[in-house]
Amino acid sequence: MTRPIRVAIIGSGPSGIYAADALAAQEDVAVSVDIIDRLPSPFGLVRYGVAPDHLSIRSVRDTLDKVLDLANVRFIGNVEVGRDLSLPDLRRFYDAILLTYGASRDRSLGIPGEDLTGSIAATDFVNWYTGHPDTPPDAFAEFLSTATQVAIIGVGNVAVDVTRILVKAPGEIEHTDMPQHVFDALRASTVTDVHIIGRRGPAQATWTTKELRELGELEEAEVIIESDADASDAASQSAMATGKVVARNVAVIEEWSQRPPRDARRRIHLHFRRRPREISGDVGVEQITLERTQIDEDGRAHGTGDLSTLAVDAVIRSVGYRGTPVDGIPFDDTRNVIPNAEGRVIDGGSPIPGVYVAGWIKRGPTGIIGTNKKDAVQTVGHLLTDAADANFRTAAQPEESAVDAFLASVTVVDVPGWRRIDSAERALGATRGRDRTTLHDRAQLLDAASGVTPD
DSSP, rough: OOEEEEEEEOOOOOOHHHHHHHHHOOOOOOEEEEEESSSSSOOHHHTSSOOOOHHHHHHHHHHHHHHHHHHHHEBBSSSSSEEEEEEEHHHHHHHHHEOOOOOOEEOOOOTTTTTTTTTEHHHHHHHHHHTTTTSSSTTTTHHHHHOOEEEOOSSSSSHHHHHHHHHOOGGGGGSSSSOOHHHHHTTOOOEEEEEEEOOOGGGGGGHHHHHHHHHHGSEEEEEEEEEEOOOSHHHHHHHHHHHHHHHHHHHHHHHHHSSOOOOOSSSEEEEEEEEEEEOOOOSOOOOOEEEEEEEEEOEEEEEEEEEEEEEEEEEEEOOOOEOOOTTTTBBBBBTTTTOOOEEEEEEETEEEEEEEOHHHHHHHHSOTHHHHHHHHHHHHHHHHHTTSSTTTOOOSSSHHHHHHHHTTSSBBBHHHHHHHHHHHHHHHTTTTTSSOOOOOOOOHHHHHHHTTTOO
């Protein structure tokens, strides 16, 4: 009897779990799937990227969680490729490697002063408020206890998420699963004004209407339109004519511009057609220099030379995510993705046998969570086609016990271990009147996985 093909999926975010589901659900090829993640907990950006107050979106992890119960799927958490397993190791134990580890780093602004204290990557701040194990609990304690004026560079959903978390009243977030230290820091925050800065106009912003509208519905914050929100230029008119979301977004902003001031405790300032040129300060961030821009007929922004300054205590850059390379795998440094042809990893124009990619590290940080399902299914389709080749099964030690023995010295979190973490977080949340409180400390996560009750 032909043995099952052994597939290692590197990354347990939506792409990885959707790929595992697609592999396990089909019956044409016998498969055995190991989902390997460097963190003790699964779900990637669903757990550590989606804003905690967006409960409906975060609930997709309940659907993803069911895949981990499939008989031919295993979760191998707290195992890092490059530290605990090398690419040659993976080749020895698996017939195919599917890389789905995402795009977790931030893009830089590339301007002077970006390295000053108080210049913050949105990815790091999001990791902090979602309880990512790599981010110390006090990482933003000084920022939140001293800053009043904050600039956020970028006009996408992440910028909106960060803004919302910064200005929401305590009662608007106390039901979420954020770690307790995050609640405490936000409750004591001194931030009063958040300036969202976009280099183009409202018609070119990439936020979705639902997320945008939420900014105008907050208990203790009002939205103030500061500059150049007009959308009468040719590029904006064209974008609105062909995009219903764009037209709705512009309408929301136009409505805000007509609202009377309400003397709110906190303010959200929208600055359009402004691009950052320099961040400056003696020790930390004190101001940001902005250049007014003009949009051409193709929707591109061009500097006008008209400069202004904005006094701020911190700058949060939210201009996109980027992927990072893994040793032994080709990488496109321009697009920050692994080069591929519909999921087959390519090197010098030719596919690398047995190596595949899906998700953001395949196509870049685009789309919504559901986009990753179609993307993963495409890659898995090619993997299964390739598996029909008699030479596809190349693993020298394909038994599950072989990789288990290799990782004997590593504290591995399996599905039962994850279930214990899940139960511990729910129990901790119940003590505070919440459905869940996220455990942020890696040691606590590993203790919970082994059955030790967290403090």
